[in-house]
Amino acid sequence: MDLQNGPPGVAAGKIVDILHGAGADFVASLPDNWIAPLIRRLETDERFTHVAVNREESAVGLCSGAFFTGKTGVALMGASGFLTCIYAITKINYTYQIPMLFVITLRGAPGDGARYHVSNGLYLRSVIDSINMPAVYIEKSEDLPELAKAYKHAGVIGRPYVVCIGRDVLKGVR
């Protein structure tokens, strides 16, 4: 399948347009298979400053700093990477009340055949809940506009927000 021009690319285009429409223009990312088309789209979209980071926590640092330039940063990553960020989120975003939006893959959910993501299916939602992080779960493409609401609301509440997007939405099949 042509990931950039096929359904995953179309889905990526929708997400990019929604983020732009919400006002986002700074994205830091680290790949997960499901979001590779989205990252490639952002790399070439002149409406965005995109920074590829070495590890997910670095995205937290960058996006938090970008807040002081008037931007609410977007960190794009897999669920596993997000789970490595809990310390950074609580130490930086919570301590200083700095908003940012996490867009992550809903790994480990039904439909994800990767056994090494079982732990994400078991613990991702409960970890998010345990740090009282506002979250939206998008498992149908018609719900993608929730991204814009989450982005804007992060700025209103001065806290990070996470949007977890399911496989079929990112693959453009649902």
Next chain:
Amino acid sequence: MAIDMQDCFSFLAKRRTTELVVTSAGSSSEVWWETTGDLDDTFYLEASMSLSTMFAAGVAKGYPDTRFWAFLGDGAFVMNTGLLFVERAMGLSNMVSIIIANRCYAATEGVDLPIGDQIDFAGIARAAGIANVYSFDSMAALEAGFDEAFFQKGPTTVVLELDKPARHYVSPPFDGPELKYRFGRALEKRFGLSLLP
């Protein structure tokens, strides 16, 4: 050889003009605060476990005509040496990353960094492709090399070989939201922007 941290920071504070500063956990925040008493133009990013230069890069990206100094402890640096690749890729011309090389975890009772005396921090930065790398282990060398090291127009890493802090310094007396507003309002005033609610 190594430099007394307070002497070093006093020198940097005297040479600072309009630079915005981001400090990291422990001694860099504490000694910088005690040395400068800076209320507005320093963000004391305490306890980020290696993210101070990434944080600073996020700010510096938005103000290309303003110079930034970002302190990072060597304990934090070894947690996240890959940050050098991000700094190189971003290619910021206005930020100096300053590694506090005291070879210990100064924030936690000065426990030694594992094989700390054998780590070549400047060599790591050079190997990562950072174009401008400087290392200073005496006040005389720092005074002589300051202008060249701190005014480069590309990604720069400065390694300061420092003694362990001689005593305990007090933490900057800010809670998180206060610091956000102090730093943010200072930026608003400096750049004529509206950043914060």
